[in-house]
Amino acid sequence: MDYQLQDQTLIFHFEGDFDNVAVGKVKETCAALIETHRPKLVKLDFQKVDFVDSTGIGFVLARYKQIKKYDGELVLCNLSSSQKRLFHMSGIFRIIRLEQSEVLI
Amino acid sequence: MNRMKLSFCSHLENEAFARTSVIAFLMPLSMSVEEVMEIKTIMAEAIVNAMIHGYEGREDGEVIVSVSYDEQKIVTIIVEDQGCGIPDIDLAMQPLYTSKAHLERSGMGMSIMSAFADEFYVNSKVDCGTTVTIIKQIHGIEDQQ
Numbered sequence: 001m002d003y004q005l006q007d008q009t010l011i012f013h014f015e016g017d018f019d020n021v022a023v024g025k026v027k028e029t030c031a032a033l034i035e036t037h038r039p040k041l042v043k044l045d046f047q048k049v050d051f052v053d054s055t056g057i058g059f060v061l062a063r064y065k066q067i068k069k070y071d072g073e074l075v076l077c078n079l080s081s082s083q084k085r086l087f088h089m090s091g092i093f094r095i096i097r098l099e100q101s102e103v104l105i
Numbered sequence: 106m107n108r109m110k111l112s113f114c115s116h117l118e119n120e121a122f123a124r125t126s127v128i129a130f131l132m133p134l135s136m137s138v139e140e141v142m143e144i145k146t147i148m149a150e151a152i153v154n155a156m157i158h159g160y161e162g163r164e165d166g167e168v169i170v171s172v173s174y175d176e177q178k179i180v181t182i183i184v185e186d187q188g189c190g191i192p193d194i195d196l197a198m199q200p201l202y203t204s205k206a207h208l209e210r211s212g213m214g215m216s217i218m219s220a221f222a223d224e225f226y227v228n229s230k231v232d233c234g235t236t237v238t239i240i241k242q243i244h245g246i247e248d249q250q
Binding site: 017019020021023024027051053054055057058059061062082086089090091 | 117118120121138139142143145146149150153157200201203208209210211212213214216217220
């Protein structure tokens, strides 16, 4: 996982398997960075993610709740069609915006 | 008919091992990319449930995965644990319900397994363990044209 912080935007780029073990490794770092900087916009980029399961949905929902507390916005970026299908089941797109373009700042 | 059985301890790291082993075993079925993803996800959900919920994070439990398929490419997957069991299966099956919200669980595991399987059964007994059975027809890449 790497991240970029510029102005009021924080972007996390995840890669490989975003499974239970991987989420366990990054969630505290992500939560701490958000808490420290309180960026207006947080983007989670899934472009290089090969696999995601319900642990990933739990992670996204937890970050959404964390960011909403201080009125920030969370955006999901570059989900593959099967990842979109998986996230769709949780109704997540009713509250979280999806952006399908390359995220570069 | 072909079958295999894996037994491993409830280390979280073993979930990826089991998920990829099942995909490797099913290679002769020439699954589509979508089917591979669905089986991988089903395996991840079932095994993580056994480890996190069944054994409540303890790493000395045993998880058993049995997989078989027949000439019609019907795959049967059984994931067993001898953990704490599920007191209320209907509640556990509800989308977004989780008993472990503090661990940032989404409560979507059961719904996802159910959606990706053709048939999905959960048998559980408190203090004895849980068995989930998934049956899925594989169409493979040849049939998609």
